[in-house]
Amino acid sequence: MLQIDDVRVGYHRSTVLHGVSVRVPRDGVAAVLGHNGAGKSTLLRAAVGLLPPASGRVLLDGEDITRRRPHERVARGMAYVPQGQQSFPHLTTAENLQLVADGRRRGREAIAEALDLFPALRALAGRRAGLLSGGQRQQLAIARALVTEPRVLLLDEPTEGIQPSVVAEIEETVLSLGARGGLSVLLVEQHVGFAVRAAGRYYVLEAGRVTSSGEGGQGAERTVREALSV
Amino acid sequence: MSVILGQTFTGISIGAVLLLIALGLSLTFGQMNVINMAHGEFIMAGAYTTYVLQKSISDAGISLLVALPVAFCVSGVLGALLERLLIRRLYLRPLDTLLVTWGVSLMLQQLARDIFGAPNVQTRAPDWLTGHITLVGGDDPLTVADNRLFILGLAVAAVAALSLTLRLTPLGRRIRAVVQNRDLAEVSGISTSRVDRTAFFLGSGLAGVAGVALTLVGPIGPTMGTNIIIDAFLVIVVGGIGQLKGSVMVAFALGVLQSVLEYSTTVSVAKVLVLVAIVAFLQWRPQGLYTLRTRSLV
Numbered sequence A: 001m002l003q004i005d006d007v008r009v010g011y012h013r014s015t016v017l018h019g020v021s022v023r024v025p026r027d028g029v030a031a032v033l034g035h036n037g038a039g040k041s042t043l044l045r046a047a048v049g050l051l052p053p054a055s056g057r058v059l060l061d062g063e064d065i066t067r068r069r070p071h072e073r074v075a076r077g078m079a080y081v082p083q084g085q086q087s088f089p090h091l092t093t094a095e096n097l098q099l100v101a102d103g104r105r106r107g108r109e110a111i112a113e114a115l116d117l118f119p120a121l122r123a124l125a126g127r128r129a130g131l132l133s134g135g136q137r138q139q140l141a142i143a144r145a146l147v148t149e150p151r152v153l154l155l156d157e158p159t160e161g162i163q164p165s166v167v168a169e170i171e172e173t174v175l176s177l178g179a180r181g182g183l184s185v186l187l188v189e190q191h192v193g194f195a196v197r198a199a200g201r202y203y204v205l206e207a208g209r210v211t212s213s214g215e216g217g218q219g220a221e222r223t224v225r226e227a228l229s230v
Numbered sequence B: 001m002s003v004i005l006g007q008t009f010t011g012i013s014i015g016a017v018l019l020l021i022a023l024g025l026s027l028t029f030g031q032m033n034v035i036n037m038a039h040g041e042f043i044m045a046g047a048y049t050t051y052v053l054q055k056s057i058s059d060a061g062i063s064l065l066v067a068l069p070v071a072f073c074v075s076g077v078l079g080a081l082l083e084r085l086l087i088r089r090l091y092l093r094p095l096d097t098l099l100v101t102w103g104v105s106l107m108l109q110q111l112a113r114d115i116f117g118a119p120n121v122q123t124r125a126p127d128w129l130t131g132h133i134t135l136v137g138g139d140d141p142l143t144v145a146d147n148r149l150f151i152l153g154l155a156v157a158a159v160a161a162l163s164l165t166l167r168l169t170p171l172g173r174r175i176r177a178v179v180q181n182r183d184l185a186e187v188s189g190i191s192t193s194r195v196d197r198t199a200f201f202l203g204s205g206l207a208g209v210a211g212v213a214l215t216l217v218g219p220i221g222p223t224m225g226t227n228i229i230i231d232a233f234l235v236i237v238v239g240g241i242g243q244l245k246g247s248v249m250v251a252f253a254l255g256v257l258q259s260v261l262e263y264s265t266t267v268s269v270a271k272v273l274v275l276v277a278i279v280a281f282l283q284w285r286p287q288g289l290y291t292l293r294t295r296s297l298v
Helices: A038-049 A068-075 A093-101 A107-117 A119-122 A133-148 A165-177 A193-199 A219-229 B004-031 B039-056 B060-085 B094-118 B146-168 B168-182 B183-189 B191-215 B224-239 B245-266 B267-284
Strands: A003-011 A014-024 A029-033 A054-059 A078-081 A150-155 A184-188 A199-206 A209-215 B133-135 B142-145
Touching: A003 A038, A003 B245, A014 A029, A014 A038, A014 A054, A014 A184, A014 A199, A014 A209, A029 A038, A029 B060, A038 A078, A038 A150, A038 A184, A068 B183, A078 B224, A093 A107, A093 A133, A093 A184, A107 A119, A107 A133, A119 A133, A119 A165, A119 A193, A133 A150, A133 A165, A150 A219, A165 A184, A165 A193, A184 A193, A184 A209, A184 B191, A193 A219, A193 B133, A199 A219, A209 A219, B004 B039, B004 B133, B004 B142, B004 B146, B004 B168, B004 B191, B004 B224, B039 B060, B060 B094, B094 B224, B133 B146, B142 B146, B146 B191, B146 B245, B168 B183, B168 B191, B183 B191, B191 B224, B224 B245, B224 B267, B245 B267
Parallel strands: A029 A184, A029 A199, A078 A150, A150 A184
Antiparallel strands: A003 A014, A003 A054, A199 A209, B133 B142
């Protein structure tokens, strides 16, 4: 489905990813784990097109999209939820969703389906996103990505900085997204237990290199923790 | 009493001109943070478009009404070209943008001199805009010129159209989204380069409409835009960057203040006093009249 092949990415003169390869299977979940600064977010930014790779390729369903701009990747079925509960702060909750629904044939239905996942957002439709709590903004960010009806969803630390009461809800949503057909998920996460439980395959990233990878599931948690403690 | 009313209305009509000029800037500078020094020349392009149209359409009324959409398109295309060819390479480099657009401004002025000559030219106002309306009769009557009322109506219509476009249309949502978070807009499926170009087309087109309005109150010349562009920047800054309602309020407030001060002093002293008032205001509220509150910085 999504294939990141030997990607080398950097900021200015410093290289952050040294030839990283990650595969997200069709209708499956792949998790990327690692300490701060390992290059996890950089990997997602490269996958979505915000950072052009110096070398390597990004393939979506076999099509080379390495040189495509981010909005062209979205049109091809990729969605991205960046780190930090990002929203358009001066647009209302409803406008944040309508913005991505505009021009889509199933826009209205897609908004309704996204709001079914996060019903709390319905009551906040008229409130500016900048006035929402962190948890509400993260729900809005995921809902906005889902309105594009993606085939591949890139999630960058969806539970980071969220109050505990909302974390469980977001984790449950991510698990349900992974289980639903027609959607593949690439999840970057620091919570090892949740990530490994959600993912069919995991990758451990250290200093811009994949140091360990394997099948996900409950049994993999110990292996991943050991890989991360090295 | 009629003197106060008269000065107030003169101020409102000055404010309406100021608002029309500033409205285009509220998009390109207020929303997109691009300091486009050539904006004044888009006003000039709109004014010369009116002049050219009046040469080929003898009826001044029809030529004026035709000039409004044509000038919008002429200046809009110039703005979109400027964005496409130069400004899009200079986003997040404000000093470079300022210098480059200033150079373009000088080139456009010279082009106008080459085409139309250095001396100012004039258009004829249509008959239905040469009279006046008497608001208060008697020994000390208060009259308002028809052309000033027309400009006021044009400014109100332009503000309403821009405000509704930004608030209610998909294009407006996309413009606001790109302004607030460019990367997030791009990864949300919005072609930010297309939005930039469209916003520049609209902003520059509005400058063209302002140029048409200015032909009703003064001569047309190569430097007409440069002379008034600083006032327009002041309106945007004092109103609060990106705040349309702030621009509207400040344009009328500055117009009335200028008019009242001119009555009690002289034109140049009034100008100085207005600038002093603006400096004092910005010391007190550097962010301008209006700002938006959020819980996050993103």
